[in-house]
Amino acid sequence: MKKVFAVALGILTAIGGFVDIGDLVTNAQVGARFGLSLAWVVLVGVLGICVFAEMSGRVAAVSGRATFDLVRERLGPRMGLINLLGSMAVTLLTFVAEIGGVALSLELVSSVNEVLLVPFIAFLVWAVLWRARFTVMENVLGLLGLALIVYVVALWKLGPDWSHLAHQWVTVDKPGDETWLTWSYYAVALFGAALTPYEVFFFSSGGVEEKWGPKDIGTMRANVFIGFPLGGLLSLAIAGCAAVVLGPLDITVASLGQVGLPVAIALGKIGLAVALVGFVAATFGAACETGLSVGYSIAQYFGWQWGKYVRPNVAARFHLVLVLSTLLAVGVLITSVDPILVTEASVVFSAVALPLTYFPILVVANDHDYMGPHVNGRLANGLGTFYLLVIVIAAVAAVPLMVLTGMGS
């Protein structure tokens, strides 16, 4: 019974944890402009994160080694360092975007300017990273993030023309006033939002924090293969709501308020309140995850003690990195840079940085020396190779598309 509870809890937190500021903003933008014509990309992205997270979770469970241990062991100190710098630049960008996302969500509630809220939120994030137990942090924020299910309810309540939406989805029916180039740009952005590198840093390091062993592989797989796809369903619901409400009005999403608008129209104040709880929980949870990911990755590269499973004074350098990265995020946000803009950049650069960590994990997941009998099977390797190609193509195409489309404008 306890086991069933653990699996259920893991799945629920995976659903809530999948959606972050990048998914909220990008899915709403895409829905408003392209309808559901990019829905296949979400599906490809969700399956991709399942493949990637399953491999890294399995490696963590069997060998006890998290992502950046393996990056350094397999690529050496030089490539490993370049990899670390690239991945940390993207993860810090995401961290800034998440804290900004919490601030924007709370601004919607309190009408206090987001820049004023930033220092308080950053302090809260740091306090959670410093004090809260790992499981408490993950479970509470993951479960509150489930409030975003309100988007599924809202879509149903809006009563759209389902056959039209399905037609748009299946036939990739892009609106006539958009070019294929901008469509491709948003495809890469959506892919990057679904497959953000920090999700895997956090997932594999979290496995080590929770002391997974080979017997936990089943639980881990249930979390991945049920939790993430249901999280992807939330993404699609957000895109669907935006398509139905914002699309016909020609609204392009440039603020978090616009992301919440469809829920307010469908379900009124109560619905909006629930959505805001979901926003705050999802972005706050992701802020904790990205913050920890920065500390985890740097400590793993240099071999320092990391993790919340030991007292902070035993992992002093790890906690110092957490303090410094939180201060850095505050520094960036009080320049009053638009967090939505930071988010848009972060999802695209996520796509660029992804191959750096995906490739070493794919190699190690095949190495008998680490994995013993738990090496990749045919299915994992078939999908793994397919996604290696997809990820490389997305990474190469991302920056040229960003330049050519002027960030999708």
Place this chain on the structure above:
Amino acid sequence: MNRLERPLDGLLHLMDRQVIDSEDLLVCKCDDLELEQHEDGTLTVTALLVGAPVWVPRVSSWLGERWRRLGGAQSDRQRPYRIDLADIAQVSQEIHLRRERDGVLRRQDPERASVRRLVDDLLGADVVGPGDEHLGNVLDVRLAPTRDARDPALDLTGLLVGRGRPGSYLGYDRSDDQGPWLVRRIVRRLHRHSGMISATDIDEIDWDRGMVRARTGLGELTNVDATVDPSERDELRHERS
């Protein structure tokens, strides 16, 4: 399984691995290996080396030089920390120490510097065969434990040589069933000219120019685990899982 009790590859199995103390706390990474050159020319790994003096030059020699200049007045600027092989309980995917981490890292003793080399100095060195034929570069070092249990060390028994960069193997050379198929094919194709030189066939090592002179051509590359009885290896794998 304890890798220190059987042959292993220096770069693949020791360097960049996590060092863990007796209380399961993380200590550092193994940044390089200390090589001691004996009078008869044979080489032995005697310790793990740790810290910026060996880590920074591995990232880039240019940065290594900048690192040195930043602290020219410090006498120990280029002396790395050292972990004696005797302090290592076992090597699996990690390196486990016999003792707690507090104070475990000590600076290398400067007195015997003349006989000390780094494995990293060997990695990437040009290998020249009989008749000045260029055979490739050193990719990794094959090591085997010495028989003396009181003074544990690892003898250098051979060099892995090929036309790539050290570490570019990703372990694919040494097992032919490691997937995924596409990656294996590409890596093995890139390394089709790789081979081995036994330590007894090394004529001389020119440390200043980074060159190894060999008496013979390249022999076939063997899997380090091939020296382990296959049934025993499977047993060990099960044991670990």
